[in-house]
Structure formats: C-alpha cells, structure tokens
Amino acid sequence: MTSQTPATPVRDTRQRRAVRELMASTDAFRTAQQVHDDLRAAGESVGLATVYRTLQSLAEAGEVDALRQPEGEMAYRRCSDGHHHHLICRNCGRTVEISATEVERWAERVASQHGFRDAGHELEMFGLCDRCPD
Amino acid sequence: MTSQTPATPVRDTRQRRAVRELMASTDAFRTAQQVHDDLRAAGESVGLATVYRTLQSLAEAGEVDALRQPEGEMAYRRCSDGHHHHLICRNCGRTVEISATEVERWAERVASQHGFRDAGHELEMFGLCDRCPD
C-alpha cells in the first residue's frame, strides 16, 4: 500500500511543473477548474484535461490530498504525508489538518467488530472558524 | 432546525407513494437511478426526474438519509432518526448503522480546540463484509 509499480515513468513537463508549483504555493483546497483558472491567470496556461490528469496522478502519488466536497466536486490540496482528516471553515475555507489517531483506532475496531476487513473511512469536519462571524 | 415552513403542501401522488414505499421496503442505499429501475421493474414506473425530486424532498424532510458515495453519486436510504454513521460493504452494499458517541465527542472536542463552532462532520466507512470474498 506504500509503493506501486510506476506503470509509466512520469515525465517532467512544463504543465506538470506548473500544477505542482501552484499546489505547493497554496494551502487551500482547489478544484481542477480553479487550478486551471489560476494557471491561466498566471500566464502558465494548461489544458483543463491535463489539469485533471495531473491532479489525479499527484493524488495517487500522495503528493496532494483529494477530497470530495459536499457539493460533489473533487478538491485537492498539498498535503503532509500520512492519513489524516480536515477541519474546514465553511465560510472562509480555512483548513486545519487533523491527525486522528484516536479515530483511526476506533474505526478499525468498529469495522472488525462487524466483520469488515480492508476498511477505510472518510471523515471531514466543517464548521465556522473563530475569524468568521455568524 | 426541526420544522421548516412547508413552502408547498406536498401532494400525495402515486409516484411519491411508490418511491416512499420502495425506500421503506429496503435497507440498502439506493441511487436515484436504481430506485427508478426498481420501480420500473415493479411496474410502478416513475419518471427519473421525479425520482430525483422526490428523493431530495424526502431527504429534506428527514425521511431518508442522503450520502454521497466515493464515486460521487448520491445514495439514499431509509433511516432511523438521529445522527449516526454507516459502515458500508463496498462490494455488496450491505450497510451497518453506527452510532458513534465516541466519535461525536471527539469531533466536538477537536473542533472547539481549534476555535471552530457550529461544527458538523461527515464520516462514512467502507470495507468488505464477511459475506464477500476478496
């Protein structure tokens, strides 16, 4: 589960570099479309399909975190390694990374108690942060 | 948050009844498309758009639980009241309801530790149940 055979060598292209740099430069979750717009605004135009493909491959490589927003679109964010969750302000989008050893253990226990194996979980928290009114 | 002004009275139609009965009859998560197919198979044909509209309204009314599957489609399930989570077999769809007092408390604590208020969370677990091979 840690390394997969790189079916393809992954080439170092301008586009891939642009996406990686953009993701490295921010701390927020961005959708493929946002990344596409950001890049175009920065003059580093990259095709939308390429942005999708690149973000997916970065996610598989573990360089970015992928999550599905409540509305259904995928969003990506540069990410520290390892499994963890997020606490996201639903007003301003500010994100706090949470490593939840506690929850991991709980999840594993619950799964096996019910006879489930190979279990994973998805947990995201949404709230209003202390910098946001109402 | 318990009662909302019924903008529209909600009429008792054959279609709505069919959807509600179908949802009442099963214990599994069904997508709108599946419900549509099930109904057609049962001879109680209902337009797909109507199924979507009805499931949404049932979800808003709290009669069914709505969740977004990892693949991105919405799925609905008849549901006991109150907040809880699910452990879902990613092969056969079998679902176990989990009331996670432990997690609720943990979530609340983490949120307030980070200065977040009005926090909610989304947690779903996916695995392989003991009736499913590999």
Added chain:
DNA sequence: CTGTATGCAAACATTTTGCATAAGC
C-alpha cells in the same frame, strides 16, 4: 527516435431545469 504527455473536442454520467400536461385538493 520512441513513446508518453498534451490539447482539443467529443463523449460521458449524473443531476437539474423548462415547459406543456396531468392530476391532487
């Protein structure tokens, strides 16, 4: 040179919407 990555447009899948018609109350 060889073969992967890109861009574009078309294909896709899911969900939403406009509008004429059917039907609940």
Added chain:
DNA sequence: GCTTATGCAAAATGTTTGCATACAG
C-alpha cells in the same frame, strides 16, 4: 379550478477519453 407534481427532453455540471501532435528522455 387553481396550483402543484409529473414526464420528457434539453441543458448544465463535472469529469473522462480518443486521437493527432508536441516534446521529454
């Protein structure tokens, strides 16, 4: 009868894919 609900087809969304071309190695 007045008005909401339905069905259909079209539109909207977000994402993926086929294919010719560009370009990294």
